[in-house]
Amino acid sequence: MISKDAITALKRFGCGPRRGEAAGLASPREWLVAQLDRADAARIDDADLPRADQAQRDHVAYRRERKRQLRGLDKDNREQMDDLKRMMGPRPAVDYYSQEINARTRHAIETDAPLVERLVGFWSNHFCISAAKNGRVRAMAGAYEREAIRPYVLGRFRDMLFASAQHPAMLLYLDNEKSAGPNSPVGRRRSRGLNENLAREIMELHTLGVHGGYTQEDVTNFARILTGWSVGKVDSPRGGVFVFHRRVHEPGAFTVLGRRYGGRGVDQGEAVLEDLARHPATARFVAGKFARHFVGDGASDELVGRLAATFRETDGDLRELTYDLIASDEAWETPAQKLLPPYDFIVATARATGWRPQERQMMKALNALGHKMWAPPSPAGWPDEDDAWVSPDAMLERLDWAQRIARRKAPREPVDRIAEDLLGPALDDHSRQVIARAENKGQALALLLMTPGFQRR
Amino acid sequence: MVLSDLSRRQFLAVSGGLAVSPFLPGIAGASGRDPRFLTGILRGGVDGLAVVAPVGDPDYQNVREGLAFERSGPNSGLRLDGFFALNPNMPQLAELYRSGEALFVHAVSTPYRERSHFDGQDVLESGYGRSGVGDSGWLNRALEVAAAKKTIDSRGFAMGAQLPLVMRGSAPVLSWMPPAFQTASTDTRLRLLDIYTHADPTLAAAIAEGMELDDLVGGEDSAREVMRQSRKMGGGGKVRSYRTTGTVAGKVMSDADGPRVGAFSLNGWDTHANERPFKGRLGRQLEALDATIGALRTEMGPVWRDTVVALVTEFGRTARMNGTSGTDHGTATLAILVGGAVNGGRVIADWPGLSDRALYDGRDLAPTTDLRAILKGVIGDHLGVSEAALGEKVFPGSRDVRPVRDLIA
Structure with missing residues (x-):
């Protein structure tokens, strides 16, 4: 006899039942709780998948070589183009992307800790990037998830926030590598300016939420503080990884959400991130999204409030957050409603x-x-x-x-x-x-x- | 600055800005017709100078070296007026221009001034002054406003696997794409509908509506049939697939009970290398676009006279050819309005010229017309949306951008 709870565990908190799995699940809640000690299950061990910096290097190298080869060729001559394709081999932006998709899918199909994989899905979407931005981001889209999301889904929110905000995929996706302080040495010489994209999305989408009580001035000041957070040019020693460019960093102290942040280096932005991670609005926003993702649109204010309190009290411990969700009766009693993506x-x-x-x-x-x-x-x-x-x-x-x-x-x-x-x-x-x-x-x-x-x- | 006298005069004539919205409540559409409005998003950045070329500009041949229309012969293009010529790969569009049903707007651009496809398309489709602001599109919001007055059907239509941003929003949208997999039989669909009718009304409604939409297109095997017919009509793969888009959109939008506002996307305009506007890559693109327009014209039948199709792109391309015989991301470009309801047969352009000093950032055609002014004019006069709603809801923050009037016949 298959219990209703077994189905809930496999579907609402899992990746779907396998044959015979539901009948064999004697204590569904304990089965889920046991997975909370399986942080390792989030990792994809595949030595063939490149790190983000390698993916970018390969992508840029491919593009350069292709451009070089194209000179003197006729793009409408199918034979020439086919030869070139054979000679060049697979494009990293497509090939790595497809490999990463397969690795992720295989992992989700085979995993014996499906709850952990569902957490990956949730957080990856919360801190999303887009492979549609350009080939460079596409080539490292899978690496982003493996490097910035998977290690932290049962760890600390703060650590995931840092890892995503300093990942090359995020810095390129939200244009922070282009942002320059107008009064920085580079900003003064060339007319490069501020790009608020990353600062805004961190506040609006990653931490406080759109009703989190920040102002345009907070966004602009945070953007000033984040100037210099960039990605090393692929040919440089720190190619394709997070770098802090002092020469584009806007000098000075700035106020964000009523607190003044001094300092002249990467620590200035990190101090803001620390405070955003601990802000009560962040706890509320994240708890609400998390509850609705699993329980459905109608997740009660009471459940959201309880999860927000846990988030605050444990300093954003995502294992505890997940535990509290599983421990709530509401999560088991609410009928299935969310259509599978x-x-x-x-x-x-x-x-x-x-x-x-x-x-x-x-x-x-x-x-x-x-x-x-x-x-x-x-x-x-x-x-x-x-x-x-x-x-x-x-x-x-x-x-x-x-x-x-x-x-x-x-x-x-x-x-x-x-x-x-x-x-x-x-x-x-x-x-x-x-x-x-x-x-x-x-x-x-x-x-x-x-x-x-x-x-x- | 070099001016096309004719174009300049026309531009001034239509942008006098004194006309008040002619919309009268209670009449179907602003112009007393049952309007159809389609928007085609040409993704990748269309090289407007290669589609409608300012052959009368003294700097044209020089700046466009390697890409220019020839002074005579088959690649000299079709003269539109004393100043502009149309790419010879678009004979059906040329015909519509001659009959006053096609209009070109040149040196036009969205408010976006950088060069990322991603952000450029975001601005083009969201209708906001900058990227990353909204997750709904201006076409959906225009539909919402127009439908609230009950002058048109409240449902929108879109082609493609993913709803384009321009059509996203709170107005409901029917979407259709050529099926990627073999379609399930009507029998299987009805059995599923039976399951949903008992257990899940939301999913039941979706399946029922999907089947209704397939009927609009022409029944169960319609998609394959449309594709088969397109194959028979010839042309390369691109021409065939673009033509399918035009045929399906035309079938759906011409149905008496179908949607009145729709969108489709055509990719492949990012011509960085070997652009070749006549016989090569861009040439084929334009041939395919011409086939789309022709298919739309045919399928719309008698309601073509009530139709406006806007063809727009995120930005133009560099005026000069780059080192790989193509062009890079630029700024101003071309927009096309075509349809029986268009007051066409002319080119609207406040021509900025192509001299070194006239080029934007020293490299791109300079923008002199805000695309929103054109779209606001069309939506205002064709769908009966007030100027206030256009400035606040459809294109938020654009109150200072006055609609160009007189675009609708």
Whole structure:
């Protein structure tokens, strides 16, 4: 007999059930709590994946070489272009991107600590970058998540905030490498100026939230303080990593949220980050997002308040935050409502059916379903409301994709038995009947993958 | 500064700015018609000087060396007036220009003055004065305002896997894309609809609407049929896929019960290398764009006379050719209005000239017309949106940018 809690643990807090998994889950809450000691499960150990600095170097080297080779070639001459392609080998911006997608997906499909992987998904979207920014960011999009997000999902919020704000992917994505203090040595000589993008998004999206009580003056001053936070030129000794350029740093002390920050180096900005991480508005904003991500849009103020208090009292300990969420009855009693985002749907399908994506298949499926990996529509990340992914076209596309997988993985045994095994009480009687009466097993499996019981968590 | 007298005069004539919004409540659309408005986002930065060339500018041949229209022969282009000529790869657009149904706006740009695609498209589509401000688009907000007056259907339409920013917002949007996978049969769809009708009304509504939209396009196998027909009509892969976009958008937007406002995107304009505006890369792009316009014209049928299609891009490109026979990211460029409701047959340009001193930052065509003034004029006069709403809601903070009137016939 499959308990409702087992399904909640596997779906709401996991990456979806595998065959037989729900029946074997005697104490779902303990199973989740045990995963909180599995910080190592967030790591992807794959020696072939390049670090962010290496990815950038390879990307820039490729572009230079291609430009050199293109001289004297005719771009419309297919033969010449094919030769060039063969000679140049794979483009890092595409190749690394695709490899990283596969590594992440494989990890999510195979992991035995799926809660940890869900935390990665949440925080990666909270501190999102976009692979659509340019080839350089795309080449290191996966490295960003491995370096700035995964090590900290059961650690401290402050550490993740620092790691993301000082990661080359974030500095390039939000243009801070271009920002120069108007009174800095470089700013005075050339007419380069302030870019507020990173400062604003850190306050609005990463810490305080848009109603967090900061002003435009706070943003501008924080942007001044962040001038000089940049990325080393790829040919330099600190190529492709975080550097502090003193010569573009705006000199002086500035006030942010009522506190004056002196100092002349990277420590000035770090002091602001420390305070933002500990600000009560940050606790509230982060707790609200976190609760709604797992429990749904209707997460109670009481639950959010409790998580915010934990966040404050533990100095942003994300393990404690997660523990409190799992410990709340609300998280277990609220019916499943959030429609799986396409990535999560694909992963859940793989876990349920045994299907495994081949090279580039994952990237293509994500693009077709409108969930391009690491490429959300804005710095606010992918939308997270319960029905954010419901649209006529997207649902039909999902069905088409489900049918494609179901045909390949058409099972021998009756699909209603598989349905029971995977979803137990989460499957309503009517869905069960429609599946049982399907024309063939392929259709039955496709319908199962599309039921509300499978699609909502 | 070199001026195209004709263009200058026309520009002044249409931007007098004294006209009050002619919208009368209770009439369908501002002009008494049942308006259709489509926006095509040309992504990558269109080299406007290679599409509509200022062949009468004395600096033109010099600045555009390697990319210029020839003085005679097949690559001399189609003369639009005494000053401008159209790229010869766009015969269908030329025909519409001759019949007064196409209008070009040159030296136009959004308020964005840097050179990132990402931010440039953000400004182009969000309708805000700078990037990273909003997560909704001006077209959706315009639809919201127009639909609130109940003059047009409240649903928007978009082509593509991802809703383009310009069409995102609170007005509901039907989106359609050529299916990436083999489509599920109607039988399977109906069985799923049965499941959802009992258990999940939200998902049921989505599936039902999706099936309705497929019917607008022409039924279950429509997508494959559209693509098959496009293949029969010939042309390269790009021409075929662009034409499909035009055909599908035309089918949906011409339906009596369908949406009235829509958007689509056409990629591939980022011509950094081997641009070749006649027989090469850009030449093919323009040929494909021409096919899109032709397909739209055909599919819209009788409602073409109520239609405006705006074709816009995030920025232009450098005036001079770069070291790889292409052009780099620039500033001002071209915008195209086409459709039976367009008061066309002319080029609007406050021409800045192409001399070294006239170029923006010494490298780009200088912007002299704010794209928002054009779009505000179209939305105001075609969809009946008030100037106040245009300045505050549709293009926030643009009150000082006066709509260009007289763009709608």
